[in-house]
Amino acid sequence: MNLSEIVVLQVIPRLNSGGAERTTLEIVQALVRVGAKAITVAEDGRLADDICAAGGEVIKLPVASKNPIRIIANIWQIRKIIKAHGVTLVHARSRAPAISAFFAARWQGVPFVTTYHSTYSLPKHPPLKSIKNFYSSIMARGDRVIANSYFIGNLIAQRHHVGDDRLRVIYRGLDSAYFDPEKIAPAAVATLRAQWGVDANDRVVLFPSRISPTKGQMVVIDAVAQLSPALKQRLKVVLPGPELATPDYIALLQQRIGQAGLGDIVKLVPECPNMPVAYQAADVAIGGSLVRPEAFGRTAIEAQGMGCPVIANQEGGPAETVLDAHAVGADAFTGWLIAPQNPVALVAALEKALSLTPAERSQLRTRARAHIMDKFNADQMRIDTLAVYDELLNTDLAPSFRLAMK
Numbered sequence: 001m002n003l004s005e006i007v008v009l010q011v012i013p014r015l016n017s018g019g020a021e022r023t024t025l026e027i028v029q030a031l032v033r034v035g036a037k038a039i040t041v042a043e044d045g046r047l048a049d050d051i052c053a054a055g056g057e058v059i060k061l062p063v064a065s066k067n068p069i070r071i072i073a074n075i076w077q078i079r080k081i082i083k084a085h086g087v088t089l090v091h092a093r094s095r096a097p098a099i100s101a102f103f104a105a106r107w108q109g110v111p112f113v114t115t116y117h118s119t120y121s122l123p124k125h126p127p128l129k130s131i132k133n134f135y136s137s138i139m140a141r142g143d144r145v146i147a148n149s150y151f152i153g154n155l156i157a158q159r160h161h162v163g164d165d166r167l168r169v170i171y172r173g174l175d176s177a178y179f180d181p182e183k184i185a186p187a188a189v190a191t192l193r194a195q196w197g198v199d200a201n202d203r204v205v206l207f208p209s210r211i212s213p214t215k216g217q218m219v220v221i222d223a224v225a226q227l228s229p230a231l232k233q234r235l236k237v238v239l240p241g242p243e244l245a246t247p248d249y250i251a252l253l254q255q256r257i258g259q260a261g262l263g264d265i266v267k268l269v270p271e272c273p274n275m276p277v278a279y280q281a282a283d284v285a286i287g288g289s290l291v292r293p294e295a296f297g298r299t300a301i302e303a304q305g306m307g308c309p310v311i312a313n314q315e316g317g318p319a320e321t322v323l324d325a326h327a328v329g330a331d332a333f334t335g336w337l338i339a340p341q342n343p344v345a346l347v348a349a350l351e352k353a354l355s356l357t358p359a360e361r362s363q364l365r366t367r368a369r370a371h372i373m374d375k376f377n378a379d380q381m382r383i384d385t386l387a388v389y390d391e392l393l394n395t396d397l398a399p400s401f402r403l404a405m406k
Helices: 017-032 048-053 068-085 095-108 126-140 150-160 185-198 217-226 247-257 275-280 297-306 343-354 358-375 378-393 398-406
Strands: 007-011 037-042 057-060 089-092 111-116 144-147 167-169 203-206 235-240 266-269 284-287 310-313 334-340
Touching: 007 017, 007 068, 007 095, 017 048, 017 378, 017 398, 037 048, 037 068, 048 057, 048 095, 057 111, 068 095, 089 095, 089 378, 095 111, 095 126, 111 126, 111 378, 126 150, 144 150, 150 167, 185 235, 185 266, 185 275, 203 343, 217 235, 217 247, 217 266, 217 343, 247 310, 275 297, 284 343, 297 310, 297 334, 297 358, 310 343, 334 343, 378 398
Parallel strands: 007 037, 007 089, 037 057, 089 111, 111 144, 144 167, 203 235, 203 284, 235 266, 284 310, 310 334
Antiparallel strands: none
16 A cells, blocks of 8 residues: 555544644644645644644544434444545544444444543442443554553553553653744743743742643642742742633632632633743643543653653653652652642652752753653654554555654
8 A cells, every 4th residue: 555545534522732632633744744644533623723734634523522322423424534535544532432433444444543541530339330431442442552651551451451462552752843942932931921920030830731620730729838938939830721621610729729828829821822831931840630640641741841840640651751759869850759639748849849959950951851852752652653553554654754754
């Protein structure tokens, strides 16, 4: 099969700013670069324009819906897309659209790949647990099943009994050209800090994860309340994206902030479309959920890639990406791993992060970026994903991409 004959259809609920969405874009870029065709089915989202600009095509379908009737209708719609565009492989990145994509791909006889990028937590009550596990099992029905960390790979093997013949672990990667500290103008950093209400001499703790009870903003507020008065001076804690959260949860956060007397410290600010600038504007970032294990923890590698010290949950994917100070020593660490739901542990980590000398911070920035570029770069993720496609299509996508990089 010639590379120009390869048509990969990726299916994802929406094209917003999450890790799965950005990975979708990065695979589109790789496919187009080697002369293959890339189609993405989604409801829409701000990355849709980026996909089209990269040479991909976006087809809008209501694939985020969990309504059974809509899921069945989407089977027919995705099958029509496969037939009309000569799709040679389907790659699903979320459960509801994966159900539709699975049956459409099987109907048309094309290979089906999934990326299992969440823990998909199960209810404790046995009947509900069985139903939820069955629903999640669609993500383990691919001809190849991609896990984005060994933590998730082990979960898939245990929960769904997927063997090494189908399971592949591929870390998410950082786009080194986009997340490049050298490309960030000081004026852009100053402008963003001003928008946040942060003065030039303020120290910033950035928690860039989605505002949700499952991420742990309450843990952060409780921890900051316990910091010493000296550390609270000229400190700002930035929580982006309240407009994307539920109003009830925002009200609870604002209530807790007021009760703790942190109104001048904790800032709820609009979602930031330029995360490289945000990390440059921060003194320390909190990478991923502080409540439950992250499947991978995209923000942890983004922060490190921009040279920003990071604090993350010791359970889940970040344990594979953050070099913990206790584990590797003072000359090699890139951040701190702490126990989940533990404000006291977060206080200790914040004290260490905010007490770094300028020399220590400079050294950490250099080795954190080097660590991410070596182990978690986007090009390696692209090569590994294209190699999975090659397994099923008997093609040379991955070697062709390697050549195109030179």
